[in-house]
Amino acid sequence: MPEMPEVEILARHLRPLLRGKTIRSVTVRRERVLRPTPPRLFEKTLAGAMFKNLTRRGKYLLFELQPKNAKGTLRVLGHLGMTGRMFAAKKNETLPTHAAVVFDLGDRNFIYEDVRYFGRMTLDLSAIERLGPEPSEVSPETFAQSLKHSRQAIKVKLLDQSLIAGVGNIYASEALYRARLSPKLPANRLTAEQAKKLLRAIREVLRDAIKFGSTIPVKTTSGKSGALFYFDDAEGSFYERRLRVYDRVGKPCRNCGGKIERITQAARSTYFCPRCQRGR
């Protein structure tokens, strides 16, 4: 479920919900998601700690806690992988099949579940050090300059989190379509003007996704307990309306009426309009 907008929306949702809550105990049900933190250490470190804040960096969540018997701040890094979700649920509810970590908060459980277990919940924060700047904070000049050293296709480059952090497979296609740039363009062939245009498109696409909800056609679980909450409009058409090219292979381009194509780049699908997005 994650690209940066989903993670941002999730952080905003969870922040007031977790703040001030003390963890009574932690149950690790799938050790893989803690990697490389040892399970016993994770459980022991967090039992008795209190949530102080929750922030986002790229597609990562950063939980800040007050340790039980010490000063300072304890930090836990979260990532949703492809299929991760986090939510609070009543304690009498059945745990999801793929619940990976369960925090007992007293009145409720805070659950991290992940069908494919690609995500993480860990004491190892090293991943965020490798992230590039947030798209909202990087200057057009710096962004343009960072593209200069790569001959990789721009679409592939946008997925590189050390370039800018937060853009995933859906929004990479969406941003390039919005900027009218071919996904096949070698990164180092973008002019300063094109790079500037692309950065603007990235910002707009991400901003709109946060504003309107998002993206992934997750069936909302709003009917059930305290889970999420994508601003999905029951019709299922919301997703259709917001995404301009992603997953629209063969359908008419909303700009020129031509057919949207799907190609494979770095083993991932890219969607684009060959008429509107010229170049190579």
Next chain:
DNA sequence: CACCATGTTCCTTG
């Protein structure tokens, strides 16, 4: 059975 899926990391090759 086949292929596809919102992501990252590790390994190999050049």
Next chain:
DNA sequence: CCAAGGAACATGGT
């Protein structure tokens, strides 16, 4: 040392 490509991770949907 770096850039780039591909496999691996694991489960489910169509």
